[in-house]
Amino acid sequence: MSDLATAHLLAVEALKDGPVVWNLGNGAGHSVRQVIASVERVSGLKVPYRIVERRAGDAAVLVASSARAQAAGWRPVHGDLDDIVRTAFDWRKSHPNGYGG
Numbered sequence: 001m002s003d004l005a006t007a008h009l010l011a012v013e014a015l016k017d018g019p020v021v022w023n024l025g026n027g028a029g030h031s032v033r034q035v036i037a038s039v040e041r042v043s044g045l046k047v048p049y050r051i052v053e054r055r056a057g058d059a060a061v062l063v064a065s066s067a068r069a070q071a072a073g074w075r076p077v078h079g080d081l082d083d084i085v086r087t088a089f090d091w092r093k094s095h096p097n098g099y100g101g
Helices: 003-017 032-043 067-071 081-094
Strands: none
Touching: 003 067, 032 081
């Protein structure tokens, strides 16, 4: 099961005690360039991109803390960036029309 699905199931259980607000992440940040390189490695496809200046208001670094979800028992299984990208890519290949197809 995917990390996201597991977290959703835990959240449904936690909702019995009130509202749930969780961030999900593995505590590691990745740059846009690292994500592009991972997508290229996993897919074997070239990702077109161009390097531009950061937009006003864009954060230099964002890393999700999943401490609340982990306190409820959630643990990310897919921690490696290539593994995370691979699960998304495999799903997309098996569902070329998205959820509707």
